[in-house]
Structure formats: C-alpha cells, structure tokens
Amino acid sequence: MQKILVSRCLLGHRVRYDGGAHGPFDLLQQWLDEGRVVALCPEVAGGLPTPRPPAEIAGGQGALVLDGRLPVLTVDGADVTDAFVAGAQQALALVREHGIGLALLKARSPSCGNLENYDGSFSGVRVAGEGVTAALLKRAGVKVFNELQLDEAAAELARLEQA
Numbered sequence: 001m002q003k004i005l006v007s008r009c010l011l012g013h014r015v016r017y018d019g020g021a022h023g024p025f026d027l028l029q030q031w032l033d034e035g036r037v038v039a040l041c042p043e044v045a046g047g048l049p050t051p052r053p054p055a056e057i058a059g060g061q062g063a064l065v066l067d068g069r070l071p072v073l074t075v076d077g078a079d080v081t082d083a084f085v086a087g088a089q090q091a092l093a094l095v096r097e098h099g100i101g102l103a104l105l106k107a108r109s110p111s112c113g114n115l116e117n118y119d120g121s122f123s124g125v126r127v128a129g130e131g132v133t134a135a136l137l138k139r140a141g142v143k144v145f146n147e148l149q150l151d152e153a154a155a156e157l158a159r160l161e162q163a
Helices: 026-033 062-066 081-098 132-139 147-162
Strands: 004-007 037-040 055-057 072-074 102-105 116-118 126-128 143-146
Touching: 004 026, 004 081, 026 037, 026 147, 037 081, 055 062, 055 116, 062 081, 062 132, 072 081, 081 132, 102 132, 102 147, 132 143, 143 147
Parallel strands: 004 037, 004 102, 102 143
Antiparallel strands: 055 072, 116 126
C-alpha cells in the first residue's frame, strides 16, 4: 500500500504558525482510515514552536533556501532558515523510510507550498514558488500536491498503485 506524506495542519492538528489547523478533508480521513498517512509538520519537526511568528522567503523560492542563497525570515526579522531546512530533511527521511512518492502539503506555506508562496514582504502578495520542504521533496522525485488539488493527488495515488 502506497503511503502519503501529509501536512499535519491538513489533518486538523493545531500546528500552524498561528496555532490553527485546516481540515480534515474527507479524502484525507479515508487515507487515514486506510493507514496510508504519514503526518508531519516540517516547521514543528524542525524545532519551531506553535504558535510562532509568521515567516516568509524573499521571492517565495524554497529551492534558493536549500541552495544557501536565501534565508527564511520571520515578520520580526529573525532568521529561521535552519529550522526550515531541518524540517525539510526530516520530511525527506520519512519519504525514504516509507517509500513515499506522493505528498499532500499546505498551499502557500513557506515550508509546504507547492505552486505559489508569499513574496517575503508580509503584505499578502503571492508569487509563483514553493516552500523549502516542497522543493526538497520535488528534487527527490516526490509528486507534491496541496489541499486544493485533492482530485489530482487521488489520481496520482491510483497511478502509483498500478505501477
């Protein structure tokens, strides 16, 4: 059975930067019931508290953080890059441990966003980009989806199961 890495906040765990959560969504509940879900909040896994100050990446490019070219900064200017990278590395370790090829991560998160992110100005401006964890998982060949792409994620799961 194919396992799926899922952001804990999408499962209703109160781990978001503001102490909130999303979901759970019906499909995620089904995957939980089937024993497919490997849950992780990369930011908490990397050592950040809940709640915590919001963080963004200038230009929204998590790959540049992984390459050591950009920091992840909080709204207060604190550099939390190391925690974000550590959380991404823990996600990759889980992917390897469980043979995971599919991740469902939180949209627009500086860790988990897979298509767009905030631009680093803390003004709500979105740019095409991805979070640190999403970038690392994509580099490893994992298909990364967000909660707005549940149908696409389900289709990819079916494809992986038939491979």
